[in-house]
Amino acid sequence: MNEAILVVEDERRIARLLQIELESEGYEVRLASDGVEGWGEYKAGGIALIILDVMLPGISGLDLLQRIRAVDSDTPIIMLTANSTLSDKVTGLDLGANDYMTKPFEMEELLARIRASFRKGSSRASEEQHAGEWLTASDLRLNERTREVERAGQAIALTQREFDLLTYLLRNKKLVLSRDQLLAEVWGYDYAGNTNVVDVYIRYVRKKVDEGFGAELIHTVRGIGYCIKDAT
Numbered sequence: 584m585n586e587a588i589l590v591v592e593d594e595r596r597i598a599r600l601l602q603i604e605l606e607s608e609g610y611e612v613r614l615a616s617d618g619v620e621g622w623g624e625y626k627a628g629g630i631a632l633i634i635l636d637v638m639l640p641g642i643s644g645l646d647l648l649q650r651i652r653a654v655d656s657d658t659p660i661i662m663l664t665a666n667s668t669l670s671d672k673v674t675g676l677d678l679g680a681n682d683y684m685t686k687p688f689e690m691e692e693l694l695a696r697i698r699a700s701f702r703k704g705s706s707r708a709s710e711e712q713h714a715g716e717w718l719t720a721s722d723l724r725l726n727e728r729t730r731e732v733e734r735a736g737q738a739i740a741l742t743q744r745e746f747d748l749l750t751y752l753l754r755n756k757k758l759v760l761s762r763d764q765l766l767a768e769v770w771g772y773d774y775a776g777n778t779n780v781v782d783v784y785i786r787y788v789r790k791k792v793d794e795g796f797g798a799e800l801i802h803t804v805r806g807i808g809y810c811i812k813d814a815t
Contacts, residue, residue, distance in 0.1 A: 586631035591621035618642025637664040652679035659700035718753035761808040
């Protein structure tokens with residue numbers, strides 16, 4: 584493999600450890616010790632995945648995340664943080680992070696999540712031929728290529744994470760999806776903490792696509808998870 588991974592981490596010991604481990608796995612590694620340097624390395628091009636610390640000098644990790652996502656919605660970004668609170672994770676994921684790991688972390692778990700991120704990217708590429716099609720549930724429509732979402736002819740604005748969640752629900756219309764399944768498929772990893780993040784985002788999406796439109800399309804299946812289906 585020759586994928587280039589950008590590691591933006593100001594703690595030299597952690598950065599060096601990541602470099603050694605990633606290079607031993609066959610990845611090319613580029614290092615940046617602050618947000619400004621990280622932005623420069625990213626703009627130089629050729630980055631397949633980014634490991635990004637939240638607390639950085641110059642430009643914070645979250646600010647750098649926003650800056651990258653403003654021009655690039657595809658490159659996987661795994662955030663590293665010393666803070667494990669749910670609100671901080673939700674913030675990072677809502678801004679477009681693909682994954683979130685709390686320090687200290689196990690290297691094998693990080694490597695597994697990197698592999699999962701690359702697999703998800705390959706899977707997304709294989710689905711491009713279907714991306715121009717509309718996914719529907721009653722009068723709700725979503726187009727993956729144009730990222731248009733509308734219900735009853737009314738355009739609906741979704742964040743990236745909300746869009747990904749609704750897309751997965753619609754791809755699996757009528758199927759009951761567990762919280763763990765949604766985390767693995769939408770967030771791209773098996774979340775080790777509280778699964779409440781799924782409930783939080785279901786509420787966000789419901790408020791935008793169900794409230795005010797009459798018939799409810801997103802349903803809670805008590806004790807299992809969620810599903811979306813045509814109105815009856």
